Amino acid sequence: GGLSGAQFAVGANLARGPVTGAQFSVGANVAGADLLGLQSTVGVNVVRGSAEGAQLAVGGNIASGEVNGTQMAVAVNVAGKGLLGAQLGVGANVSGGPMRGLQAAVGANIAAGRVHGLQATAGLNVAGQMTGLQMSSGVSYARNLSGAQLSIINVGGEVDGAQVGIVNIASNVSGAQVGILNVARELDGEAVGLLSFVGGGQAHVQVWASDVALTNVGVKLGGRHIYSLFTVGYSPSIDEDRRRYVMGAGLGGHIPAGRFFFDIDAVSSTVHTKRLFDDTNHVLAQLRLTAGWQVARHFAVFGGVSANTLVTWDDSDPWKELGIGPQWRHVADEGRTTVRMWPGLLAGVQI
Template sequence: MPRSLLFLSLLLPSLVLAAPATPAPVAVRRFALLVGVNDGGPGRARLRYAVTDASSFGNVLEELGGVLPQDRLMMLEGDRAALEQALARFKAMVAAAKSPGSRTEALIYYSGHSDEEGLLLHKDRFGYRELRQALEQLPADVRIAILDSCASGTLARQKGGVRRPAFLVDTSSAVRGHAILTSSSEDEVSQESDRIGGSFFTHNLVSGLRGAADSTGDGRVTLHEAYQFAFHETLARTERTRAGAQHPAYDIELAGTGELVMTDLRTTSAVLVVGEGVEGRLYVRDEPGRLVVELNKLAGRATELGLQPGRYTVMRESRGASSQAVLMVGDGARTVLADAAFVPVMGELTAMRGGAPLAGAGSQPMVMPMDGSGRPYRFLNLGLIPKLQTNDLFGPNGEVDNALSVSLGVASLGRLNGFAVALGANWNSASIRGVQMAIGGNVVRGEVSGMQLAVGGNWASGRVGGVQAAVGVNVARQGGTVGQLAVGANVSSTSMSGLQMAVGSSWVDGDFDGYQAAVGLSMVRGNMSGVQMSAGMNWADSARGAQLSLINMGGDVEGMQLGLINIAGKMNGVQLGLINVARNLESGVPVGLLNIVQNGQFHVEAYGSDVNFANLALKVGSRYLYTTLVAGVGSVTNSRGPSHWTMGVGIGGHVPLTERFFFDVDVVTNSIHEWGGSFEDNRLLHQARLMAGFQLASRFAIIAGPTFNVMHTTDGEPVTALSQFSKTTDRDILFWPGVQVGLRL
């Protein structure tokens, strides 16, 4: 025994000296590419929340995940070309940040449609093999891909992935390789919900990253913790849906030691601490009514949630009963939510589908609570102004729920379930179900289900299901299914469907599905599906349907543009106007005086004909259809110098037979003017032309062909022949065949 002790006493110092030193902290820079596409192409239902999911995931990474604003790249509602450009730019951003002694982490998030072969972006597909290759080529130490789309598990089961029961957990940061999370298995659909305002998987993943997944209580959420939380919550929430259970999947190829910390709650200035005594299923909603975090809280341990400063309503389901707490989360503070803060409410949480009403002072005693609001309830409110109304007798700041409110000035209410009329204004701190009427304006800090009618304006902080009508302005901050009618302007701060009609402007900062009209400007900062009309200008980031205005501008357009000036990025359909411009015409035709298509025709022709010894023409248009502007100078027999000049416009078709050989067929109308005379003349020349061409080089061709000519006067006077192939008669019309030969550039 003494020998053993002596041996250990000599060995331990040696082991201590031989142990590796703790590595110095390594600077980590994280990048994020966030992709959200609602449109998966023809035959697929348009998603509602893919863009919202991408924004929500990006926000939590920026707030808690160490992603700087300049290191966050968004690609919303783009096609394959846009994704390829975003991936190239993202790769360049990551490469530029590489430096000795530093680590880089790159994350790609996608929310949208997909199938067993790849991502579906409008009419395009981006294959899983291409996506995996793009991920592997990123010059980052750690590469993470998160796919929230149908059959996305196909990416996880492709080459080389090794499924393990957990991600690496350690205290250092030496992990290298890649990890892939998918919202569903390869043969499952991924689902979204109006109740949560997003997809099940992303909603639960974001909830976990905000702290609900912090199982160790160390203030950090690892990738393993976030995945496990999202897996179990998504599975639990989809087991009884019509589409069936959804099983998130993963694939890892990581080496080294260390854990992947996704969010650090210790870095945020606003923390909600859910106390040890609180238990049950919690739904945390912000002031506009958006569901921010959802979790199942167990008693015995506090849970910290990283949030933005602001007012929150927390609904709880526990042991078959519902309760609610309202609190302010301050900047730079740790707000504690204790069990005593909850007050019982009537009804079940399912009544809150699509957005929770905002609560007033949750600590007030209840008087006949209505619809589980937690506020006092009185059938009738009468008053002149806030502080001088019957509601102030029963609740702070007038936050009392009513079925009927009549005010000669300004009425202040909580929730309305009925009818409110005011000469001044109606102010609701919670949602309404019914009708608001005011001369001044109506303001609702929650959702609207019904009608808002005002001379001044209407404002809804939550989603609107119904009608907003005003002489001034209508504002729907969370969109919805709305009919907005205004003399001034209609505004939706996010995607909506329905109707917008205004004398001034109609504006949607998101996707729009329906009919939008304005005398001034109609604007959709997303995808427009339906009809967009205005007397001034239409704008849509992408459009599927019809744009009718003096000026139409669209990104990707599928349908029709009708106006004086039509401009599109990618065009599939018809442009009918004076000037048509398209960057990429995939299918369809532009019809106008001047058609400019980047991937179409743009040619200058110089040629001679039997009518003019010199002609200069410009041909612009799509690959198969063009318009042409022609000017020429000619002379008749026995004339010294030019005797006349012509100017014309025409339309025709281009027929490529081989890579070098082609035909052009067109009709052109020319006005004929005496050389040195006035612009006014009485002769018109109509030509049907067949032009054969041979391409000698990419921008050089020889052209030649026959023409059929009809020339007449507009006043019945005899017409004088201009061509050697025709003869002057006493008639006012001439017919003859002609010819032309020249060059095309």
């Protein structure tokens, strides 16, 4: 039969029917039907129905029906038909139905139904329909997300909100992706990162000439208004100018205006004279402002100005031939460090 009251055992407590009250044991507690109250054990708590109250175990908590309350375990918590409350575990938390509340684990949180709330873990979060927040030092996955993912790796299907992590991957995003690598089949919003491959964003190759290097090639990747830029440049030896290589990266903002556009970006580069990857004691910082015209769908021309700052240290080559127009020069560290500033020009094409 059922239980109304309390059971205490070193081994196991077994109630064949519903339990209203409490079960305390070292081995296991079993309720044959619904639970209204508390189960506490070192081993395993089992409810063959719905649980309203709390299950506390070192081993695991298992309820075949819905859980309205709290499950706390070192190993595993299982709410077979859904959760209204909290699951707190070191190992894994599993909700087989809708969840409204909190799942927090070191290992994994898994919710098969619609989720309203928070999943937080060091390992893996998995949700079907997620409204709320997923946080992980590992991986978070949601088939449909309305809210945010904050993890090292975020994976989503339809995302309405934000993904913030090292790697962000989604099918369609309405919101933002912020990370080192962002990937989205379609993005209605912004992508901020080192590498962003997003539909509706920017993926261009630029070729231009400037006062720093005669030939430059750059890759421009990003969302609609924010982009990253990776550049390499080369100038042959001409008259008194030596051969030089330039390699850099930067971050910029893009303002579309019909067939015209305006870009402003900051680029940091190294300058080399013999080979591209030689050690160097020269760092060139540029603030560039350019305007462009989209001549055709996949072809544009652009030009602009730059503010250049070259820092040379350890009493190395100051690259005096770099620069046009008026210059500002400052020498420090007993002549071992030189800072030079000058205006620059650039013009090129974008495909």
